[in-house]
Every structure is written in structure tokens, then in C-alpha cells.
Amino acid sequence: MEWTESLKRSINFMENHLLEDISPDDVATEVHISSFYLQKGFSIMTGYSIGEYIRYRRLYLAALDVIAGSAKVIDLAYRYGYDTPESFTKAFSRFHGVSPAQMKRTTNKIHTFLPLKITVSVQGGNDMDYAVEKMNVFSVIGYEYEVRYDDSYQTIPKLWDQFCEHFDRGENSPEVQQAIDICKIGEFGICMDDNPGGGTFHYLIAGHYNGGPVPEGMKVFEIPAAEWAKFHCTGPLPGSLQAVNTKIFKEWLPGNPDYEFAMNMNIEWYSMSDCSQPDYESEIWIPVKRK
Numbered sequence: 001m002e003w004t005e006s007l008k009r010s011i012n013f014m015e016n017h018l019l020e021d022i023s024p025d026d027v028a029t030e031v032h033i034s035s036f037y038l039q040k041g042f043s044i045m046t047g048y049s050i051g052e053y054i055r056y057r058r059l060y061l062a063a064l065d066v067i068a069g070s071a072k073v074i075d076l077a078y079r080y081g082y083d084t085p086e087s088f089t090k091a092f093s094r095f096h097g098v099s100p101a102q103m104k105r106t107t108n109k110i111h112t113f114l115p116l117k118i119t120v121s122v123q124g125g126n127d128m129d130y131a132v133e134k135m136n137v138f139s140v141i142g143y144e145y146e147v148r149y150d151d152s153y154q155t156i157p158k159l160w161d162q163f164c165e166h167f168d169r170g171e172n173s174p175e176v177q178q179a180i181d182i183c184k185i186g187e188f189g190i191c192m193d194d195n196p197g198g199g200t201f202h203y204l205i206a207g208h209y210n211g212g213p214v215p216e217g218m219k220v221f222e223i224p225a226a227e228w229a230k231f232h233c234t235g236p237l238p239g240s241l242q243a244v245n246t247k248i249f250k251e252w253l254p255g256n257p258d259y260e261f262a263m264n265m266n267i268e269w270y271s272m273s274d275c276s277q278p279d280y281e282s283e284i285w286i287p288v289k290r291k
Contacts, residue, residue: 002260003253006031007045007118010038014050015115018057019079024050024149024199036193036201036264039149041249046116049150051199053116059095060113062088066100067110073100128244128252129232132259132288137225142185142206144219149199156189156203157238163205175215183207184272190221193264201264226262226287230269233282237275241268244284262287 013030014022027050028035043049048056058080065071071079077088093099098109143163147155163186166172172180179185185207193201209220231248233240267285274280 037261044249056113063110066103139209140206141209141220142204145203147203189268228285229288231284259288262289
């Protein structure tokens, strides 16, 4: 249950420092978990990114101050971490549906956002289809993108749509198309955070690299030797992957006595077939180490 307790401690830390300038990296340091996996797991478990949780809690408390009528908008803006009254008013209006001035007249418009309570079911985690495999260092080639944690679930599918559209329309250069074919670019989707605390991570649409020319716009990356917990997924994308990802964080991780995360990275492997079919196969690879 270490993972569950870490999430609870994360929320307690955020609540105790809500009016301070804290980042997801600060939260991760406090609970001794990789920032990459804390942010990923927190989002899966709660439905909110860490940044969203802090922002929404502040805006709820700001609304209580507005209703109390004891502070000016400029004071509230600075108290709750905004650079200007205008940026505060815009965020406040987007969250509550009314401006601070309007809320003073219609207090029933407040959007309540109370501290989260973490409850977890660990049943079924041991029944998941996975294996732990030691792998040597290997190289991948592909396209690198910088993605924000807060909107990664919206951004990454768009990157794949763009990649597939270029392929389907024959818009790639001969060099790019050759690399895609030989290296099976599109076989891997890789998340890696080599700049913790920056609010973003790098996402790769990639394939195996065994040497040869690197087309303009592509990069080669080395994946370190590691033990990988590989979770098998069967079914059309993205539903099958999302379901297994949720089970990893809600069932397998809280109930697993042996392993913990090892690196700020995870890999999704895709079989090169029709991903809309009910028997489509894919995998989630997570680097792990013994506790």
C-alpha cells in the first residue's frame, strides 16, 4: 500500500502548502517518488493533473474569500498565485462561470472543489497479464515532441493523427519513408522526462534503430538497460491500453510487494496491424526495480 499512502501524503502536502509556490516536482520530492510517475499516476487515480488540483483548490478558496467580501481582486490575485488581476479574473470566471464581481451578487454560483480523498481497491492486480524481463540497452529512432503534463491526453493522440496522416497521404520524403519502413517507426510510443520539474516531458513516436542514415527531423535515442514490467493488452486502441494503465496504478502498484518504478520513462509497444480490431495486441512497458 506504499503507493496509496504516497498519494495521500501528496494531497496532504499540497493542502498544507496551497498558497506557496509549489510544483509537481516539490510534491514528488516530499513523498520520494519519481515526478514522472507521480504525475501520471495521480492523473489516472483522480482524473486531475497535479497542476489542475492545485489550481482548482486555490480558485475554490478564492471564491470563499470573494463571498466573505474581505479582500480586493488584486489582493486575491497575488494571494492565489496569479501575476495580474486580469489573469486571476479570467481563471476565476472560467472555473466558476461568473466573475468575482458577479459572485458577490450571486453566491450560489460557487464551484465547490474540496480536498480529494484517496480510496483504492487492490483486488485483481495479481491476475494481470504481465512479465518482468531484463533487457539490454537498445536504440530507437523517430520523432520527438515536447508535451505538457496538463494536456498530454489531448496532445498525444493529435501527434499520432498527424504522423498517420502524413504516412497515408504519401507526404513523407523518400528518406523518411524508408526509415519508417525499415525501423518500423510507429511501433513504440515513449514517454521520458529528463527535465523533472519543468511541467513537460518528451514523447517519441519511434521504432528500433540498428544504424544507418537519420533523416532530417528525426532523432536517435538510447534506451538504458533495465528490468521492464511488460503488461499485455488485447483490444482496440485506445481503450485497451487505457484500461490496463488504470489497473496498473489502481490495482497492481498498490498491491505489489516486490517492485517500484526505476526510471522516468515508460514505453507503449504497438503491433503493426489494425488497431481497431478486437484482437489487436499491444503492451505497456514500465522500468522497475526490487524494493
